[in-house]
Amino acid sequence: MNSFEQNREFELLKEKYARHEKILIQAYTSLKEKERKLKELYSELLETEEKLRQSNEELHSTNEQLSSQKEELKASLDRLNETQLQLVQSEKMASLGVLAAGVAHEINNPLNFINGGILGIETYFKENLEDHISEVLPLIEAVNVGVKRASDIVSSLCLYSSNDNAKFKSVDINLVIENCLVLLRSQLRGKIEVEKEFTDSKYTIIGSEGKLQHALLNIIKNACSAIQTEGKICIRTFTESNYLCIAISDTGCGIDPKIINKIFDPFFTTKDPGEGTGLGLSITFKIIKEHNGTIEYESVVGSGTNAIIKLPILKSEK
Amino acid sequence: MTRDKRQVRDDKFNVNIENMITLLYVDDEPMNVMLFELNFKKKYNVFTALSGSQGLEILKSNRSISVVVSDMRMPGLSGVDFIRIAKNDYPQIVFFILTGFEITEEISSALTNNLINKYLRKPFNFFEIEKAINDAINYPVK
Numbered sequence: 001m002n003s004f005e006q007n008r009e010f011e012l013l014k015e016k017y018a019r020h021e022k023i024l025i026q027a028y029t030s031l032k033e034k035e036r037k038l039k040e041l042y043s044e045l046l047e048t049e050e051k052l053r054q055s056n057e058e059l060h061s062t063n064e065q066l067s068s069q070k071e072e073l074k075a076s077l078d079r080l081n082e083t084q085l086q087l088v089q090s091e092k093m094a095s096l097g098v099l100a101a102g103v104a105h106e107i108n109n110p111l112n113f114i115n116g117g118i119l120g121i122e123t124y125f126k127e128n129l130e131d132h133i134s135e136v137l138p139l140i141e142a143v144n145v146g147v148k149r150a151s152d153i154v155s156s157l158c159l160y161s162s163n164d165n166a167k168f169k170s171v172d173i174n175l176v177i178e179n180c181l182v183l184l185r186s187q188l189r190g191k192i193e194v195e196k197e198f199t200d201s202k203y204t205i206i207g208s209e210g211k212l213q214h215a216l217l218n219i220i221k222n223a224c225s226a227i228q229t230e231g232k233i234c235i236r237t238f239t240e241s242n243y244l245c246i247a248i249s250d251t252g253c254g255i256d257p258k259i260i261n262k263i264f265d266p267f268f269t270t271k272d273p274g275e276g277t278g279l280g281l282s283i284t285f286k287i288i289k290e291h292n293g294t295i296e297y298e299s300v301v302g303s304g305t306n307a308i309i310k311l312p313i314l315k316s317e318k
Numbered sequence: 319m320t321r322d323k324r325q326v327r328d329d330k331f332n333v334n335i336e337n338m339i340t341l342l343y344v345d346d347e348p349m350n351v352m353l354f355e356l357n358f359k360k361k362y363n364v365f366t367a368l369s370g371s372q373g374l375e376i377l378k379s380n381r382s383i384s385v386v387v388s389d390m391r392m393p394g395l396s397g398v399d400f401i402r403i404a405k406n407d408y409p410q411i412v413f414f415i416l417t418g419f420e421i422t423e424e425i426s427s428a429l430t431n432n433l434i435n436k437y438l439r440k441p442f443n444f445f446e447i448e449k450a451i452n453d454a455i456n457y458p459v460k
Contacts, residue, residue: 105391108418108440109347115441116353123357151441154418 086294089264093286096266100157107154111147118143156279171205171212173244173311174198177235180217187224188233197236203244204314207291215287218280219248219307225271226252226305243293243310255299263297338363339455341385344373344400345416346392354387357444362451370395370403377404383411385451387438390417390425398424398433405433412454414438414447 122140125133181194188194205212223233231251238245255263262268264285269278288295292312299305340363343354351366358364365380367373370392377383386404390397401413413433415425418440428434435454438447 105418109350112347112441113349113353116350116357116444119444120353120356147441 086289089285090289092265093282093289096282097286104154104157107150111150111154114143115147118147153277153279156277156283168206168208171207171209173205173212173237173246176209176213176216177237177246179213180220183217184220184224187221191230192224192227193230193232195232195234197234199238199244201239203239205244205291205311206314207311208287211287212291215284216246216248216309218284219309222280223248223250223252223305223307226250226254228253231304239313240310242313242315244313246309246311247306248309249304249306251304254301254303254305255297256301257299260297260299264295339384339451340380340382341365341387341451342367342373342376342380342383343387344368344370344392344397345389347389350389354442358448361448369393370397370400373400374404374407377408377411383408384455385412385414387414387416387447387451389440390415398428401428401433412451412458414450414454416440416442 118140122136125136177196177198181188220233220235227233227250233251234247234249236247236249238247259268259270264281266282267278268282269276271278285295288309288311294310296308297305298308338361341358342365343351343358344367345351345354346368348368351368355364355366362385363382365376365383367376370388371394373386373388377386386401388397388400392400395403397415401415404411405413412435414436415428415434416438417425425434425437429437436450438450
């Protein structure tokens with residue numbers, strides 16, 4: 001090969017090289033561009049991932065919020081249902097109150113006639129027909145018992161005409177409970193063990209001591225009646241938020257779930273006729289309401305009953 | 319005029335049977351009035367009235383009355399108002415009020431102000447009334 005041809009080949013090689021270089025540079029540029037784009041996409045991906053993670057977190061927290069709101073709503077609904085029940089009961093009491101006051105007043109006079117009349121008859125017998133008096137005495141006794149029983153019911157009913165303003169003042173709940181236990185001494189003795197647990201917390205209850213005693217007496221009396229041969233009554237006081245709670249439990253026969261909603265109804269009783277008026281718990285309910293408190297019962301047949309009374313505590317200035 | 323305890327008295331006469339306490343019973347219900355009189359006439363010299371104003375009339379013309387028992391709810395002058403007026407005019411008389419209800423604010427303050435000696439429940443317990451009257455006369459509160 002001569003030098004001309006060598007040069008020619010060299011030029012050709014140079015051109016080929018230049019072309020290749022150009023291609024390589026293009027390829028390299030292209031790759032670099034792709035790399036850049038890839039990096040961009042990767043960056044976007046990271047961003048999106050971050051956003052997704054944030055959204056997820058938000059959703060999670062909203063979910064938790066919703067869940068807790070649901071809990072609150074459920075609790076509100078329960079409270080509302082409870083309030084409604086108590087309100088319905090109060091309504092019953094209110095309309096009974098109006099009726100009762102009228103009835104009580106009207107019945108007292110006729111009772112008086114019977115009473116006065118029978119006394120006159122008894123006196124007449126004693127003075128004129130002394131030999132026959134033994135035959136009529138049981139009959140006279142029957143009339144007297146009838147008048148007394150009717151008169152007791154009228155007395156109880158009078159508590160429903162709530163226009164009596166017994167003065168409200170500070171009440172010693174422990175003393176009230178002790179008084180009740182003293183009054184029920186004969187029913188408790190030898191048969192029922194009483195356990196008391198009074199709270200050490202300081203609190204002030206404003207109310208009528210007499211009425212609260214009446215209210216608690218009815219509850220404890222029922223507890224005694226529920227215990228047939230022997231058993232136990234626990235009376236516990238404790239404070240809870242702004243309320244004083246009085247828990248009275250017994251190991252008695254319990255209350256049938258079918259009737260437990262009726263225990264506060266006036267004249268409702270599971271005792272034999274003549275043993276009770278059926279007014280005890282309805283009076284208790286009324287008195288507790290007058291004191292802005294609540295009362296609830298829970299029971300297991302054959303096991304026992306718990307009564308829980310809550311009375312608002314006077315908010316003291318600190 | 320004999321001192322027969324079952325003698326029927328004419329309210330227009332001031333019959334004052336010795337050693338018997340004279341009392342006035344006031345009630346707007348005629349049957350209550352009749353029963354009270356019938357059951358108590360052997361023990362006390364009983365005057366009766368069907369209203370507070372009638373009661374005041376009787377008190378004016380019978381100064382021997384030492385005890386007054388009055389129903390609480392009456393049309394016209396109420397029991398407490400009647401007693402308030404009567405007590406003012408005749409402070410030496412012992413007053414009792416009859417009520418079918420629990421003690422009201424009115425009765426409670428009348429008791430503390432010594433306006434009435436005691437409150438008596440309806441239906442009456444005659445022995446309780448008798449005891450209250452006898453106690454009040456024999457052990458006067460001053």
